[in-house]
Amino acid sequence: xxxxxxxxxxxxxxxxxxxxxxxxxxxxxxxxxxxxxxxxxxxxxxxxxxxxxxxxxxxxxxxxxxxxxxxxxxxxxxxxxxxxxxxxxxxxxxxxxxxxxxxxxxxxxxxxxxxxxxxxxxxxxxxxxxxxxxxxxxxxxxxxxxxxxxxxxxxxxxxxxxxxxxxxxxxxxxxxxxxxxxxxxxxxxxxxxxxxxxxxxxxxxxxxxxxxxxxxxxxxxxxxxxxxxxxxxxxxxxxxxxxxxxxxxxxxxxxxxxxxxxxxxxxxxxxxxxxxxxxxxxxxxxxxxxxxxxxxxxxxxxxxxxxxxxxxxxxxxxxxxxxxxxxxxxxxxxxxxxxxxxxxxxxxxxxxxxxxxxxxx
Amino acid sequence: xxxxxxxxxxxxxxxxxxxxxxxxxxxxxxxxxxxxxxxxxxxxxxxxxxxxxxxxxxxxxxxxxxxxxxxxxxxxxxxxxxxxxxxxxxxxxxxxxxxxxxxxxxxxxxxxxxxxxxxxxxxxxxxxxxxxxxxxxxxxxxxxxxxxxxxxxxxxxxxxxxxxxxxxxxxxxxxxxxxxxxxxxxxxxxxxxxxxxxxxxxxxxxxxxxxxxxxxxxxxxxxxxxxxxxxxxxxxxxxxxxxxxxxxxxxxxxxxxxxxxxxxxxxxxx
Numbered sequence: 293x294x295x296x297x298x299x300x301x302x303x304x305x306x307x308x309x310x311x312x313x314x315x316x317x318x319x320x321x322x323x324x325x326x327x328x329x330x331x332x333x334x335x336x337x338x339x340x341x342x343x344x345x346x347x348x349x350x351x352x353x354x355x356x357x358x359x360x361x362x363x364x365x366x367x368x369x370x371x372x373x374x375x376x377x378x379x380x381x382x383x384x385x386x387x388x389x390x391x392x393x394x395x396x397x398x399x400x401x402x403x404x405x406x407x408x409x410x411x412x413x414x415x416x417x418x419x420x421x422x423x424x425x426x427x428x429x430x431x432x433x434x435x436x437x438x439x440x441x442x443x444x445x446x447x448x449x450x451x452x453x454x455x456x457x458x459x460x461x462x463x464x465x466x467x468x469x470x471x472x473x474x475x476x477x478x479x480x481x482x483x484x485x486x487x488x489x490x491x492x493x494x495x496x497x498x499x500x501x502x503x504x505x506x507x508x509x510x511x512x513x514x515x516x517x518x519x520x521x522x523x524x525x526x527x528x529x530x531x532x533x534x535x536x537x538x539x540x541x542x543x544x545x546x547x548x549x550x551x552x553x554x555x556x557x558x559x560x561x562x563x564x565x566x567x568x569x570x571x572x573x574x575x576x577x578x579x580x581x582x583x584x585x586x587x588x589x590x591x592x593x594x595x596x597x598x599x600x601x602x603x604x605x606x607x608x609x610x611x612x613x614x615x616x617x618x619x620x621x622x623x624x625x626x627x628x629x630x631x632x633x634x635x636x637x638x639x640x641x642x643x644x645x646x647x648x649x650x651x652x653x
Numbered sequence: 654x655x656x657x658x659x660x661x662x663x664x665x666x667x668x669x670x671x672x673x674x675x676x677x678x679x680x681x682x683x684x685x686x687x688x689x690x691x692x693x694x695x696x697x698x699x700x701x702x703x704x705x706x707x708x709x710x711x712x713x714x715x716x717x718x719x720x721x722x723x724x725x726x727x728x729x730x731x732x733x734x735x736x737x738x739x740x741x742x743x744x745x746x747x748x749x750x751x752x753x754x755x756x757x758x759x760x761x762x763x764x765x766x767x768x769x770x771x772x773x774x775x776x777x778x779x780x781x782x783x784x785x786x787x788x789x790x791x792x793x794x795x796x797x798x799x800x801x802x803x804x805x806x807x808x809x810x811x812x813x814x815x816x817x818x819x820x821x822x823x824x825x826x827x828x829x830x831x832x833x834x835x836x837x838x839x840x841x842x843x844x845x846x847x848x849x850x851x852x853x854x855x856x857x858x859x860x861x862x863x864x865x866x867x868x869x870x871x872x873x874x875x876x877x878x879x880x881x882x883x884x885x886x887x888x889x890x891x892x893x894x895x896x897x898x899x900x901x902x903x904x905x906x907x908x909x910x911x912x913x914x915x916x917x918x919x920x921x922x923x
Contacts, residue, residue: 347818368821380819384837393833394823446823 298323298482299344299450304353304363306339306506313339315506316353321450321484326476328485328493330529331503337486340503341454344484345374357449373448375456379439381427387413387438388423394446412441415478417471433464440472444479453485457492469495490530494518502526518577520648527575527650532609534581534620535650536574536594540566546574546649550616552593555644562644566651573650578609578623580646583630583638590641596620598636612638679895685888704889713874714890718897720786721871724861725854728793732801732850733843739798740805740839745812758799769796770863777864784866792864793854800853801846808842848905852898 297320304317313336321327331337342348344355346367355363362370373394381390391409400408410420416437422430430438436456443451457465473496476483487493493500494514501511502525510522521527524535538548544565545555551574559565566572574592584590599619600611608629610622620640624630632638656664689701708714742748743755761769773792777784816838820830858872865873871894878887 345822347822366821367818368824368826370822372822374819374822376815376819378813378815380813380815382816382820382834393820397824397829442823 296323297321298325298358299484300354300356302354302356304340304343304355305351306336306343306348307351313506314343314350317506317508319501319508319511321482322498324480324482326473326483326485326496326498327501328487328497328499329501329503330487330490330493332488332529334505335503336506337488337503338454339506341374341452341484341486344450345372345452346370371449372452373443373446373450374452374454375439375443377454377456377458379435379456381435381439381442383427385427386423387418387425387427387430390427390438391441391445393442408445409441412444415444415475416441432460433468436460436468440475444481448481450482450484453483453487455487458487458489465492466495472496494530502529521575521650523652524573524650527573532578532621532623534576534578536576538566538572538574540568540570540572542568544568546572548574550594550614550618552595553591554589554593555591558591558644562647564644564647564649566649571652575648575650576642576646578621579607581620581622581640581642583610583622583632584641586639588641591644592647593639593641594620595637595639598632598634598638600634601630612640682888682891686885686892688885704885705893708886708889708893711886714886717869717871717874717890718893720865720868721855721894722897724786724789724793724870725851727790728797728854729847729850731790731794732798733847735794735798736801736805736846736850737836737839737843739802740809740842741835743802743806744809745814758802761795761799764796766796766857766859767863770860773860774863784864786865786868786870789861789865789868789870792860793857796857796860797850797853801850804846804849805839805842808839812838844905844909848902851901855898855901856894 299319299321301317301319304314304319305312306314317340329337329340339348343350343363346362346365350363353363354361357371382393385393388406388409391412392405395405395408406423409423413420413422418434418437418441422434422438427435427438439456457468460468469492472483476496485493485496497514499511499513500517502509502517504525510517510526512520517526518530521530527533527535536548536551538546538551541547544567545553545559546564546566547553553559555564564574576592582590584593594612594614596612596614598610599613602609602611603626604623607623607625610624610630612620612622614620622630622640686704687700687702689699689703739758742751743758764772770792773788773795774784777788782788812835816834817830820834825833856872857870858876861870861873862876869877871890875887875891875894878884
C-alpha cells in the first residue's frame with residue numbers, strides 16, 4: 293500500500309470468450325504522473341483503458357483508485373474521464389455546451405457553468421467567441437482542445453487518453469503533444485495515455501509501459517526504455533536499432549559472428565558480461581555507430597558495404613550490409629555526414645558504454 | 654467538365670417535359686375542382702368554388718377527413734415510437750438475433766399491399782375482430798412501421814457509439830443519455846420517419862380497402878365514386894387531400910425550424 297499511488301491494478305485479467313486479452317496486469321500509477329501505455333494494435337492497450345474507465349468489465353482482478361476499489365463501479369460513477377480517439381464531441385451542441393456538459397449533469401448553475409467553460413477556453417488557448425461555435429465549425433486541432441476542455445471541466449481524478457492525436461497530421465500532432473505535456477504540468481493531474489506511437493510516448497511521458505500480447509514487457513522512464521530495453525521486442529519497438537546475437541566466451545566476454553571486439557576488460561564495467569555459453573543480444577542505437585577511418589579502432593567493430601543512404605531531414609541514415617547479410621543502420625547529423633559512395637567497403641565501430649546487453653535468447 | 658450548349662438545352666427540355674408530364678394530371682384535377690360543370694371539359698366555361706363550399710358543409714366529407722386523419726395520426730405516432738427503438742436495435746446495438754431482425758423487418762415491405770391487406774382481413778375474420786378504422790391502423794402499421802424504422806436506422810448508422818460512452822463516462826445515466834444525446838441526434842431521422850408515416854397512411858388505398866370495414870378513408874371514397882356515381886366532389890376532395898399532405902409537411906418544417914431557433918436562442922442566453 294503506497295500512499296502516493298493513485299491507481300493500482302492487481303492481477304487484472306480480461307477474457308473475450310476463449311481469447312485472453314489481458315494476462316494478470318499489475319500496475320501502479322503515481323499521483324500526478326504522465327503515464328503512457330504503448331503497444332502495437334492488438335496488444336490489449338485499448339482493452340486495458342476501457343477497463344480503467346469502466347466501459348468493459350474485468351474477468352478477474354482488482355482496480356484501486358487511492359483507497360477505493362472501483363472495478364465494480366459503473367463508468368458514470370467513477371471520478372475519472374477519458375478523451376476518446378474519435379473525441380466524441382456532441383455534434384448537436386455548441387463548443388460551450390460540450391464543455392459544460394459534465395457540469396450540467398452535476399446541476400451547476402448556468403452562470404457558474406459558463407464561467408468555468410470560458411476559463412477552460414482560456415486555459416486551452418481558444419478564443420472566447422468559440423463558446424457559441426458549432427463543433428462542425430472547428431478545425432481538427434480546435435476539436436482536440438474542446439475535447440480536453442470538456443474532460444477538464446469534469447475535473448477527473450485521472451484523465452485517460454485513447455490515442456486522441458492519431459488522426460491528425462504530423463505538424464499539428466507535434467504541437468499538441470507539447471501542449472498536452474504543458475497542460476499536464478499546469479494542471480498537476482494524473483494523465484494516463486495510450487498510443488501506438490513511440491515518439492508521442494517519448495515526448496510527453498514521465499513513465500512508459502510497453503505492452504505486448506496482453507502483458508507489460510517493460511515499465512520505465514523513456515531513457516531507460518530507449519537505452520536499456522529488456523527484450524528485442526522493446527528495442528525494436530522503440531525505433532531503429534542494431535542487434536547482434538552473441539554468446540559468452542570462457543572468459544565471459546560477448547562474442548558473435550562478424551562482431552570484432554577489443555574490449556580489454558571493459559565488458560564488465562559496461563555490464564556486457566555473459567556466463568560461458570550464455571546467449572544474449574547486443575543492442576546499439578544507430579546514432580552511436582561511427583564510420584571508422586583506417587587505423588582507428590573502437591570497442592566493437594563490424595565490416596560491411598555501404599548499400600544505401602537516406603536523408604531524414606536533420607539526419608542522414610545509412611544502411612550497411614555485413615558479410616553475414618545483416619543490414620545495419622547508422623545515423624549521422626547532416627553536418628557530420630559520411631562521404632562515401634554506395635558499394636564502398638566501410639568499417640563501423642561503437643563503444644562498450646553505448647552498447648546494451650539484452651539477456652536471454 | 655462543362656457540358657456543351659446543345660447538351661444543356663437538351664437537358665433543359667428533358668427536365669421541362671418530365672415536370673409537365675408529372676404534374677399536368679395533378680393540375681387538371683385542380684382545374685376540374687373549380688369548374689362549375691358537373692363533368693370535366695376543356696376549356697372550362699365557368700369557374701366556381703361551389704364544390705368546395707359543398708364539400709366543407711358535407712357530413713360525409715367531414716367523416717372521411719376525420720377517419721383518414723385519425724388513422725394517419727395514430728399510425729404516425731406509433732410508427733415513430735417503434736422506429737426509434739427498432740432503429741437502435743437495427744443499427745446501434747449488437748445482440749443475438751440482430752441479423753434475423755434486420756431481415757424479418759423487411760418482409761412486410763416486400764409483400765404486395767393488396768396481398769397484405771387481404772391476408773390481414775382474413776386474419777381479422779379468423780380471430781373474430783370486426784374491421785373498422787382501428788383494424789386499418791393495425792394494417793397500416795404492419796407496412797409503415799418497418800419503413801419508418803429503416804429511415805431512422807439510416808440515421809442511427811452514422812451515430813458514433815463513443816458519443817453515448819462519453820456521456821456515460823462524464824456521469825450521465827441511461828435516461829439522461831437518451832434525452833441529451835440519442836434523441837436529439839436521431840431527431841432529423843425521426844421527423845422524416847414521421848412525415849413518411851403520415852403521408853403513406855394518408856394516401857394509402859390498398860390496405861385501407863381491405864381493412865376499414867364499414868368506415869371509409871378519403872382514398873377509398875375517391876375510388877368508390879370513380880367506379881360508380883362520379884361527383885364533382887371527387888376532384889375537389891382530391892385537391893383537399895393533396896393540400897392536407899402539403900400542410901402537414903409545412904407544419905413539420907416550421908416546427909423543426911422553430912425548435913432549432915429556440916435551441917439556438919437558449920444557447921445564447923445561458
